[in-house]
Amino acid sequence: MSTASYDPRTGGVVATVADTTPDELRRVVGAAAAAAPVLAATSPAERRRWLVAVADALESHRDELARLADRETALGLERLAGEVTRAAGQLRFYGEVAAEGSYLGVTVDEATATTPGLVRVHRPLGPVAVFGASNFPFAFSILGNDTGAALAAGCPVVAKAHPAHAGLSLRQAEIARQALADAGAPTGTFAVVSGHQVGVDLVQAPEITAVAFTGSQAGGLALWRIANERDVVIPVYAEMGTVNPVVVTAAGARDMDTVARGLVGSFTLGSGQFCTKPGLLLAPAGSGAAAAVARALHEAGPAPVMLTEAIAAGVTAGIDAMVAAGAEVVGEVPASEPGWAAPAAVLTASAEALVPGSRLLEETFGAVALVVEYDDAEQLAELVGRLQSSLAASVFTGAADDPQAADTIALLSGKVGRVAVDEWPTGVAFTWAQQHGGPWPATSAPAATSVGAHGLNRFVRPVAYQSAHDSWLPPEARAANPWRLPRRLNGVLS
Amino acid sequence: MSTASYDPRTGGVVATVADTTPDELRRVVGAAAAAAPVLAATSPAERRRWLVAVADALESHRDELARLADRETALGLERLAGEVTRAAGQLRFYGEVAAEGSYLGVTVDEATATTPGLVRVHRPLGPVAVFGASNFPFAFSILGNDTGAALAAGCPVVAKAHPAHAGLSLRQAEIARQALADAGAPTGTFAVVSGHQVGVDLVQAPEITAVAFTGSQAGGLALWRIANERDVVIPVYAEMGTVNPVVVTAAGARDMDTVARGLVGSFTLGSGQFCTKPGLLLAPAGSGAAAAVARALHEAGPAPVMLTEAIAAGVTAGIDAMVAAGAEVVGEVPASEPGWAAPAAVLTASAEALVPGSRLLEETFGAVALVVEYDDAEQLAELVGRLQSSLAASVFTGAADDPQAADTIALLSGKVGRVAVDEWPTGVAFTWAQQHGGPWPATSAPAATSVGAHGLNRFVRPVAYQSAHDSWLPPEARAANPWRLPRRLNGVLS
Numbered sequence: 001m002s003t004a005s006y007d008p009r010t011g012g013v014v015a016t017v018a019d020t021t022p023d024e025l026r027r028v029v030g031a032a033a034a035a036a037p038v039l040a041a042t043s044p045a046e047r048r049r050w051l052v053a054v055a056d057a058l059e060s061h062r063d064e065l066a067r068l069a070d071r072e073t074a075l076g077l078e079r080l081a082g083e084v085t086r087a088a089g090q091l092r093f094y095g096e097v098a099a100e101g102s103y104l105g106v107t108v109d110e111a112t113a114t115t116p117g118l119v120r121v122h123r124p125l126g127p128v129a130v131f132g133a134s135n136f137p138f139a140f141s142i143l144g145n146d147t148g149a150a151l152a153a154g155c156p157v158v159a160k161a162h163p164a165h166a167g168l169s170l171r172q173a174e175i176a177r178q179a180l181a182d183a184g185a186p187t188g189t190f191a192v193v194s195g196h197q198v199g200v201d202l203v204q205a206p207e208i209t210a211v212a213f214t215g216s217q218a219g220g221l222a223l224w225r226i227a228n229e230r231d232v233v234i235p236v237y238a239e240m241g242t243v244n245p246v247v248v249t250a251a252g253a254r255d256m257d258t259v260a261r262g263l264v265g266s267f268t269l270g271s272g273q274f275c276t277k278p279g280l281l282l283a284p285a286g287s288g289a290a291a292a293v294a295r296a297l298h299e300a301g302p303a304p305v306m307l308t309e310a311i312a313a314g315v316t317a318g319i320d321a322m323v324a325a326g327a328e329v330v331g332e333v334p335a336s337e338p339g340w341a342a343p344a345a346v347l348t349a350s351a352e353a354l355v356p357g358s359r360l361l362e363e364t365f366g367a368v369a370l371v372v373e374y375d376d377a378e379q380l381a382e383l384v385g386r387l388q389s390s391l392a393a394s395v396f397t398g399a400a401d402d403p404q405a406a407d408t409i410a411l412l413s414g415k416v417g418r419v420a421v422d423e424w425p426t427g428v429a430f431t432w433a434q435q436h437g438g439p440w441p442a443t444s445a446p447a448a449t450s451v452g453a454h455g456l457n458r459f460v461r462p463v464a465y466q467s468a469h470d471s472w473l474p475p476e477a478r479a480a481n482p483w484r485l486p487r488r489l490n491g492v493l494s
Numbered sequence: 495m496s497t498a499s500y501d502p503r504t505g506g507v508v509a510t511v512a513d514t515t516p517d518e519l520r521r522v523v524g525a526a527a528a529a530a531p532v533l534a535a536t537s538p539a540e541r542r543r544w545l546v547a548v549a550d551a552l553e554s555h556r557d558e559l560a561r562l563a564d565r566e567t568a569l570g571l572e573r574l575a576g577e578v579t580r581a582a583g584q585l586r587f588y589g590e591v592a593a594e595g596s597y598l599g600v601t602v603d604e605a606t607a608t609t610p611g612l613v614r615v616h617r618p619l620g621p622v623a624v625f626g627a628s629n630f631p632f633a634f635s636i637l638g639n640d641t642g643a644a645l646a647a648g649c650p651v652v653a654k655a656h657p658a659h660a661g662l663s664l665r666q667a668e669i670a671r672q673a674l675a676d677a678g679a680p681t682g683t684f685a686v687v688s689g690h691q692v693g694v695d696l697v698q699a700p701e702i703t704a705v706a707f708t709g710s711q712a713g714g715l716a717l718w719r720i721a722n723e724r725d726v727v728i729p730v731y732a733e734m735g736t737v738n739p740v741v742v743t744a745a746g747a748r749d750m751d752t753v754a755r756g757l758v759g760s761f762t763l764g765s766g767q768f769c770t771k772p773g774l775l776l777a778p779a780g781s782g783a784a785a786a787v788a789r790a791l792h793e794a795g796p797a798p799v800m801l802t803e804a805i806a807a808g809v810t811a812g813i814d815a816m817v818a819a820g821a822e823v824v825g826e827v828p829a830s831e832p833g834w835a836a837p838a839a840v841l842t843a844s845a846e847a848l849v850p851g852s853r854l855l856e857e858t859f860g861a862v863a864l865v866v867e868y869d870d871a872e873q874l875a876e877l878v879g880r881l882q883s884s885l886a887a888s889v890f891t892g893a894a895d896d897p898q899a900a901d902t903i904a905l906l907s908g909k910v911g912r913v914a915v916d917e918w919p920t921g922v923a924f925t926w927a928q929q930h931g932g933p934w935p936a937t938s939a940p941a942a943t944s945v946g947a948h949g950l951n952r953f954v955r956p957v958a959y960q961s962a963h964d965s966w967l968p969p970e971a972r973a974a975n976p977w978r979l980p981r982r983l984n985g986v987l988s
Contacts, residue, residue, distance in 0.1 A: 107927040118927035214817040361899040413957045420960040433612035435958035463907045464929035466914040472900040490928045
């Protein structure tokens with residue numbers, strides 16, 4: 001059994017990667033399990049060193065990797081080289097977050113007359129299975145946010161190669177494993193496996209303690225179900241594609257042409273294959289939003305090439321399904337490129353068409369957006385209430401005194417993990433305050449984030465030590481605080 | 495339909511409580527949903543005031559409540575009056591934790607040349623369903639840890655009355671609702687419902703956003719499955735009964751009689767109905783542990799009365815099942831009291847009998863413990879590896895230089911949420927560093943705790959606001975920090 005990756009521009013085979021055999025998988029997860037206690041005993045600063053080594057190695061192969069990625073994804077050399085830089089930056093950032101040490105949550109209660117001494121620290125879970133995204137072959141893939149956060153938190157990673165960029169996955173893995181070995185990380189710290197059934201077997205492997213996934217709702221929920229059927233159920237952090245609504249206020253609609261051009265730029269970015277793609281624009285009645293977006297689409301004239309043949313076919317099927325559900329195509333740039341091209345389209349529908357269960361309330365993957373006009377704040381609230389929850393939303397306002405802004409932000413904050421104001425949702429900075437995860441079904445664990453400093457929290461579990469002699473504790477729990485971690489002592493942060 | 499509660503000492507009916515009707519349940523969850531945004535907008539200090547009011551009201555009814563509870567639980571007036579005091583203390587503690595404000599996780603990234611301004615805060619989830627424990631009619635019930643943490647975090651609570659103390663549940667609810675109303679909390683902040691099917695309907699109600707449960711593995715997993723089948727899946731924080739192993743080191747076994755008396759005191763506490771009851775003692779070969787525990791049991795001569803007829807019958811059935819699985823009864827105090835009395839027993843088995851899947855690896859609810867001898871550290875590690883994960887474990891050592899201590903603590907820390915040293919696991923202090931939740935299946939969400947400051951984290955979800963004008967943000971996210979919350983600014987805690 002093997003997996004072939006293809007050139008989306010021609011449909012020709014780029015790489016053929018043999019599926020990991022059951023024996024190989026057993027060895028890989030066994031090595032990860034053997035490495036887990038070694039990683040758990042390393043200091044966060046030591047693991048930062050490993051992450052920096054991988055980041056440096058990635059960057060030193062940037063051009064080679066971008067070329068390889070472009071053949072398998074057709075996302076363009078410039079974007080892909082930039083994504084290598086981003087992925088390297090992410091790995092360094094998670095190393096910094098680990099070294100800062102707040103993620104360990106060290107909490108110390110000294111003994112009192114009525115309560116025992118307790119030290120609570122976060123311990124790494126153990127081997128983590130990572131399923132990367134189709135649409136970001138670096139930043140959300142083999143060496144993306146999930147791998148960076150898991151290694152930073154002290155967990156070995158077994159990553160599954162995405163079939164669409166299986167060749168690139170193996171090359172990245174090769175580079176990372178060499179860098180990790182040179183930096184002194186133990187064998188078993190990181191491995192890549194390949195094959196569809198291998199992914200299922202990986203989630204079922206008793207040694208695996210958590211799963212991180214970025215991709216479609218169908219894929220994420222399938223892994224979540226498999227994990228829930230294990231003898232020992234493990235957490236699945238699935239971050240899934242969503243509609244990501246954008247609301248334009250009455251004041252914001254005064255410059256509808258600028259909003260429309262911005263929307264087109266955002267929903268066609270990366271061929272509309274972002275999980276934060278804005279799929280729905282809610283604009284005030286009479287704002288002419290649909291026509292403005294249609295004009296902007298024709299001006300931009302995007303000719304998206306999709307990652308796979310199935311995804312390209314899915315775009316056309318998605319548009320057809322939206323039309324069948326009552327939407328009307330108001331602007332379309334038909335597929336024109338050779339290879340796996342798809343149309344880019346903007347549709348419109350009445351607010352009444354967005355009934356519960358309607359296809360119009362679901363994501364259409366690709367460069368497709370729906371424009372719906374709302375009559376007033378009440379109808380807007382009703383429409384937002386009907387939407388599935390999303391990863392992100394945007395509000396476009398008129399000015400700092402926009403009377404609709406605060407209420408609209410509050411309304412959307414109940415439905416998403418991030419509300420961007422006067423900015424498009426597609427950009428996701430990796431910083432301390434980022435939240436990339438929303439209410440179900442945007443994310444299977446809505447309190448988790450797959451981007452940003454809090455991403456490490458997914459891969460740890462608290463343990464409290466009660467009345468133990470200091471010398472019997474792991475370093476992070478010791479009174480002398482050898483790793484210089486932030487601590488809460490008797491309720492007070494220090 | 496109605497639920498009757500009984501006097502365990504006589505089997506006579508104490509209270510008959512009508513089941514909540516479907517219409518009543520709809521009204522109750524509707525009121526909770528209506529209260530949710532009001533609670534979310536109150537300051538943590540305001541909610542602390544409410545919690546203090548409920549705590550004061552509980553204490554002012556201590557004797558009445560203890561008498562009522564004793565009739566329904568037979569746990570004894572002294573223990574029950576003490577538990578009222580504890581429950582009141584817990585409510586005040588969760589109020590303090592809320593007011594301190596770290597649980598809101600305020601994280602601010604100021605805009606840079608390449609990244610937008612982001613403010614990340616934890617927002618309350620909304621109405622929480624609370625299923626109290628059978629064995630703690632105050633501290634883990636209607637007004638226990640879950641309710642305290644949820645209200646402190648800004649979530650309305652709909653609690654389900656435990657059938658065994660349904661009368662007490664209603665009386666506690668009456669007291670709490672009056673105190674909340676007097677303190678100015680909105681209608682819908684807290685309600686109690688009753689009835690078996692009502693519990694299922696409650697978990698399925700679309701307005702409910704999270705479930706907290708303390709009780710048996712069967713009960714907790716049933717609720718978890720129901721929640722996983724909802725259209726919008728919600729988190730279930732089920733904290734379930736476990737074996738809670740105790741290891742005696744070679745040095746610790748030198749004074750086996752003291753250990754044995756301590757074990758008997760701990761496993762018979764509250765008729766052995768604690769979720770942290772030590773159900774398994776692992777002692778060095780030749781330590782005479784089983785005989786010592788049998789002697790201590792006969793000296794103590796406990797005559798446990800269980801909460802319900804089914805639980806009492808379950809104890810005898812559990813002992814029989816353990817014998818069928820290869821254990822031998824070495825000490826037993828037969829049921830002698832009238833009413834729902836059960837035997838107290840200590841059994842022993844060989845290490846070889848603890849094969850995977852054996853009944854001996856499961857909890858037997860009640861005053862029953864199993865003693866198993868281990869040959870050496872290697873066999874101990876093997877035995878601990880075979881156990882299901884637990885809420886807590888204990889290690890009994892000889893002295894600060896016990897060469898086995900550190901390794902044994904590390905071994906157990908992989909299997910539990912709390913390791914107590916030279917102390918029994920049954921006491922669970924409510925402090926900042928407490929962890930009452932262990933790996934699956936001890937807890938359905940192993941990173942959560944149902945006791946201690948971190949309990950509030952279960953009922954919030956992060957939202958990031960990107961590039962929003964300060965005046966459009968909720969108070970906790972504003973630059974002026976009106977609630978004086980601890981914050982992380984550009985990566986630095988302050």
